Amino acid sequence: MFNMAVPWWELVIRSIAVYVFLIIILRISGKRQIGQLAPFDLVLLLILSNAVQNSMSGGDNSLVGGLLIAAVLVGVNFVVGYATYRNKKLEELIEGRPQIIIHNGKLYEDVMAKCQLTHHELDAALRQAGCESVSGVRSAILENNGTISVIAMQK
Helix, strand or coil: CCCCCCCHHHHHHHHHHHHHHHHHHHHHHCHHHHHCCCHHHHHHHHHHHHHHHHHHHCCCCCHHHHHHHHHHHHHHHHHHHHHHHHCHHHHHHHHCCCEEEEECCEECHHHHHHCCCCHHHHHHHHHHCCCCCHHHEEEEEECCCCCEEEEECCC
């Protein structure tokens, strides 16, 4: 339970490598994956966590090894959060930029395609904001967290 099968420093390096890899993969997959989880997205995340577990632990099933991996992941997450708070270029690299989907009633289909956003998802966000159609929207923005912010035109 307390005897580690792998040196502590190897667990630290493995944990950091897996964290960085997953950040890159999730960043490449787009904002929609993070903010609007469909059932298959949730299944993917659960399978990912199981798939990378062994690569972090290196076969070490000790309590100390598991606690060390958890502490490293929380620490790396804190450092990344702090670094993105302090450095706006790093924040843009890791979190991306909000994307304008609609501006003054004009829908940008190319942005929707790039963000893999469906018309059904956009329509749901418009309904939630009380807008009946694209023409009644001053702006709709796909935020970094995957949500869609909608500002209706003034009546």
